[in-house]
Amino acid sequence: MSTPPAVKAVNLTKTFPGVVALNNIDFDVMYGEVHAVVGQNGAGKSTLVKVLNGIHPPDRGEIYVDGRQVRIRSPADAKRHGITLVHQEIMVYPNLTVAENIFVSRMSRGRTPGFVVSRRELDDYASKYLKMVGLDVDPSTKLRDLGVGEQQLVQIARALAEDAKVICLDEPTSALTPGEVERLFSVIRDLKSRWRAVVYITHYIDEVFRIADRVTVLRDGVKVATKRVSETSASEVVSLMLGRSLSEFYAYKPAAETAGHPLLVVKNLSTQPTRPSEVPLRNISFELMRGEVLGVLGLLGSGKTELAKSLIGMQRVVSGEVWVEGRRVEIRSPLDAARLGIFYLPENRRLEGIVPLMSVKDNILLPSIDLVARFVRKRVLEEAIAGDWVRRLNIKTPSLYTKVSNLSGGNQQKVVIAKALARRSRILIFDEPTMGIDIGAKVEIRRIIARLSEEGHSIILATSDVDEALTLSDKILVLYKGEVKGYLRRGEVSRDKVVKLMSGYGG
Amino acid sequence: MGLKGTSLSALVRKFLSLEESKPLVALVVLYLASAVISPYFLTVYNQKILLLQASPLVMLALGESMIIMMGSIDLSPGSTMALAGLIAALASNVYGFPVILSALIGVGVGALIGLVNGLAVTKAKIPSFVATLASMVAARGLVLLVTGGTSIYGLAGYEWLTDETAGLANMVWLFIAFTALTYFTLKKTTLGLKVYAIGGNEEAVRYSGLNADNVKIAVFTIAGSLYAIAGLMMNARLQAAYPWTGYGSELDAIAASVLGGIQLTGGVGSPVGSFIGAYILTLISNILILLGVNPYLQWVVKGFILGVAALTLTRGLRYVK
Numbered sequence: 026m027s028t029p030p031a032v033k034a035v036n037l038t039k040t041f042p043g044v045v046a047l048n049n050i051d052f053d054v055m056y057g058e059v060h061a062v063v064g065q066n067g068a069g070k071s072t073l074v075k076v077l078n079g080i081h082p083p084d085r086g087e088i089y090v091d092g093r094q095v096r097i098r099s100p101a102d103a104k105r106h107g108i109t110l111v112h113q114e115i116m117v118y119p120n121l122t123v124a125e126n127i128f129v130s131r132m133s134r135g136r137t138p139g140f141v142v143s144r145r146e147l148d149d150y151a152s153k154y155l156k157m158v159g160l161d162v163d164p165s166t167k168l169r170d171l172g173v174g175e176q177q178l179v180q181i182a183r184a185l186a187e188d189a190k191v192i193c194l195d196e197p198t199s200a201l202t203p204g205e206v207e208r209l210f211s212v213i214r215d216l217k218s219r220w221r222a223v224v225y226i227t228h229y230i231d232e233v234f235r236i237a238d239r240v241t242v243l244r245d246g247v248k249v250a251t252k253r254v255s256e257t258s259a260s261e262v263v264s265l266m267l268g269r270s271l272s273e274f275y276a277y278k279p280a281a282e283t284a285g286h287p288l289l290v291v292k293n294l295s296t297q298p299t300r301p302s303e304v305p306l307r308n309i310s311f312e313l314m315r316g317e318v319l320g321v322l323g324l325l326g327s328g329k330t331e332l333a334k335s336l337i338g339m340q341r342v343v344s345g346e347v348w349v350e351g352r353r354v355e356i357r358s359p360l361d362a363a364r365l366g367i368f369y370l371p372e373n374r375r376l377e378g379i380v381p382l383m384s385v386k387d388n389i390l391l392p393s394i395d396l397v398a399r400f401v402r403k404r405v406l407e408e409a410i411a412g413d414w415v416r417r418l419n420i421k422t423p424s425l426y427t428k429v430s431n432l433s434g435g436n437q438q439k440v441v442i443a444k445a446l447a448r449r450s451r452i453l454i455f456d457e458p459t460m461g462i463d464i465g466a467k468v469e470i471r472r473i474i475a476r477l478s479e480e481g482h483s484i485i486l487a488t489s490d491v492d493e494a495l496t497l498s499d500k501i502l503v504l505y506k507g508e509v510k511g512y513l514r515r516g517e518v519s520r521d522k523v524v525k526l527m528s529g530y531g532g
Numbered sequence: 533m534g535l536k537g538t539s540l541s542a543l544v545r546k547f548l549s550l551e552e553s554k555p556l557v558a559l560v561v562l563y564l565a566s567a568v569i570s571p572y573f574l575t576v577y578n579q580k581i582l583l584l585q586a587s588p589l590v591m592l593a594l595g596e597s598m599i600i601m602m603g604s605i606d607l608s609p610g611s612t613m614a615l616a617g618l619i620a621a622l623a624s625n626v627y628g629f630p631v632i633l634s635a636l637i638g639v640g641v642g643a644l645i646g647l648v649n650g651l652a653v654t655k656a657k658i659p660s661f662v663a664t665l666a667s668m669v670a671a672r673g674l675v676l677l678v679t680g681g682t683s684i685y686g687l688a689g690y691e692w693l694t695d696e697t698a699g700l701a702n703m704v705w706l707f708i709a710f711t712a713l714t715y716f717t718l719k720k721t722t723l724g725l726k727v728y729a730i731g732g733n734e735e736a737v738r739y740s741g742l743n744a745d746n747v748k749i750a751v752f753t754i755a756g757s758l759y760a761i762a763g764l765m766m767n768a769r770l771q772a773a774y775p776w777t778g779y780g781s782e783l784d785a786i787a788a789s790v791l792g793g794i795q796l797t798g799g800v801g802s803p804v805g806s807f808i809g810a811y812i813l814t815l816i817s818n819i820l821i822l823l824g825v826n827p828y829l830q831w832v833v834k835g836f837i838l839g840v841a842a843l844t845l846t847r848g849l850r851y852v853k
Contacts, residue, residue, distance in 0.1 A: 359742075400722055
């Protein structure tokens with residue numbers, strides 16, 4: 026009881042335009058402890074560690090390190106107080122070597138190793154920390170040549186090299202294989218024994234019970250509870266997280282009544298990656314009927330995005346056939362796909378789906394503009410079309426002329442759906458349609474998908490959410506590392522079996 | 533009274549929300565300041581000179597702004613205008629083609645350079661900065677090669693552009709018309725929507741099933757034609773085809789776009805803004821000449837004003853590159 030927490034935050038509040046990301050949060054973590062933070066997307070977990078690490082300065086609230094109040098306004102401040110963040114997407118330099126990544130922040134401060142860097146000295150020094158995290162790689166390898174799991178361990182090695190006392194891990198396992206997860210957990214246990222404080226953010230409940238000592242549940246920016254892991258259960262944590270029962274959380278689609286010939290047939294499709302992050306597809310075959318939902322289920326790296334993109338000409342197809350309405354087709358670009366009525370709704374909306382600074386109306390009309398107007402635009406007609414979709418999909422926007430960047434994630438997703446429908450697409454390919462949006466919008470998007478299929482649209486639903494696939498699909502294609510592990514009708518298989526197939530077991 | 537007050541403040545807010553409001557305010561302030569500083573500034577004679585001086589730069593700025601709105605950049609305006617003007621001059625004065633035909637040939641040359649730029653960026657996937665740098669250097673080289681570095685004097689037949697209609701030179705009416713046309717194209721046509729969308733998020737445009745390459749090729753070609761018209765204006769104004777015409781003008785065109793509130797990242801802005809930007813740059817030169825300031829100092833002043841303008845544009849951003 027005598028030692029104060031490594032870090033303690035009191036009444037932390039952080040708002041972004043239109044959202045209270047953190048609302049009066051109290052949080053602390055002790056030395057030698059793993060404190061898990063769980064919550065749905067948008068609950069505020071990432072914002073919490075970003076505030077602790079000075080990436081987002083808080084609007085209100087105090088932060089104490091070792092019982093003394095500190096000001097953390099930048100990542101450099103956080104580092105000075107021994108707090109560091111391990112994050113998959115930011116903070117690494119893929120074009121630098123492993124050793125350089127470990128020492129980059131110290132170099133910039135002009136401390137050891139000094140301003141002039143001897144490569145050999147650097148590598149020797151780096152190996153010491155690599156050993157601590159059990160990573161056996163050459164320190165002079167470029168970081169981008171390592172796997173995601175290994176990159177993460179390099180970041181932990183960097184935290185140790187910086188002598189960090191508090192290490193925050195943000196969704197560290199989301200891209201890892203089961204073997205890599207085990208390795209990460211043993212490193213975390215080792216960090217505990219080295220008396221480091223670990224903040225562990227995840228949305229996988231089972232991980233909480235395997236690695237954490239305490240768990241804090243956030244929902245919509247508010248702290249719901251902090252519990253000792255030994256004194257709670259998985260089902261309690263889940264219901265705290267969701268704030269309602271699972272059945273309310275998913276939309277259930279009745280089975281499609283299908284007859285006649287399939288709308289889309291894919292035979293033995295294989296692809297070759299054009300970027301190192303992509304997975305090659307091998308011999309994928311399936312059929313899609315009118316009004317049917319095909320769930321394409323797989324984890325990150327399973328090839329589900331690659332499959333979706335291969336159907337709009339954005340992957341290099343090396344063999345296989347695609348048939349639409351009984352005719353063999355060659356799809357070389359999204360334009361070819363659009364002409365066949367195929368439209369892809371990307372996983373990464375901001376990057377591939379919307380033009381953020383353009384209005385809701387212009388975004389909705391972008392794919393179909395040449396069908397609506399020849400050259401001179403037709404304002405009245407455009408407003409009628411866009412207004413119609415805004416109403417039918419219940420897009421919450423102040424006006425048709427609001428910039429899409431000002432809408433919430435769920436409403437942005439609906440704008441993307443409106444784009445596809447305004448283009449009169451028959452086959453909609455959804456890629457993780459509910460990722461990164463709040464719970465209410467998730468349910469709404471799932472209901473829209475169910476409704477579209479009932480109205481006769483054919484849908485390919487690429488997702489990593491087992492329950493989303495099970496509740497919405499007529500058929501499920503399970504992918505693992507670019508290969509089909511199962512092609513099942515709904516009801517043919519148990520949830521457990523599907524989860525096993527996704528992880529590469531069985532099949 | 534209260535009602536009138538609110539409607540006035542609503543009007544002011546509406547004005548400030550316009551894309552062109554900041555450049556317009558800057559222009560008015562500079563106009564007033566210049567009128568106070570120099571008694572010669574606000575004379576009819578000087579204002580007519582100002583308009584003539586602004587004409588070619590406005591044409592360059594219009595073309596450049598369309599390209600910047602797509603998130604690309606064009607370094608070829610100055611050289612394109614020189615080559616197009618020269619070819620037109622050769623056609624009419626050396627080979628004896630009718631002036632109208634010669635002018636069309638000149639515009640064709642500009643369009644061709646633009647087309648090559650567009651193909652280089654889309655098909656050969658050369659970044660626009662490099663592709664247009666290459667055509668800027670090559671086109672200037674062609675000009676010097678053909679002229680041997682000397683000017684073609686006594687150029688006749690292009691006076692129509694400097695002749696006056698309703699008190700203003702025809703080239704002034706021409707650039708006003710082209711500003712309106714560019715505005716219309718960007719704001720009221722499907723091509724304009726695609727230009728803004730490409731600048732805002734090209735990836736999303738491609739995933740939407742649109743042919744972004746064709747749009748880029750078309751816009752580079754249109755821009756090249758606009759630069760060529762600037763070249764014809766120079767032929768008329770100087771009554772000569774001078775090999776160093778437009779040398780460094782690409783930077784003025786970019787500067788005019790920045791002063792006009794167009795962000796170099798693309799996707800936002802108005803061609804009317806770049807029109808005002810071009811006018812501001814010309815005005816600064818004009819007033820400094822009237823005041824008898826050392827011409828080299830003009831560059832320093834222009835650079836300073838550009839820096840200040842850029843500062844107001846990037847306020848609120850976390851960081852820029």
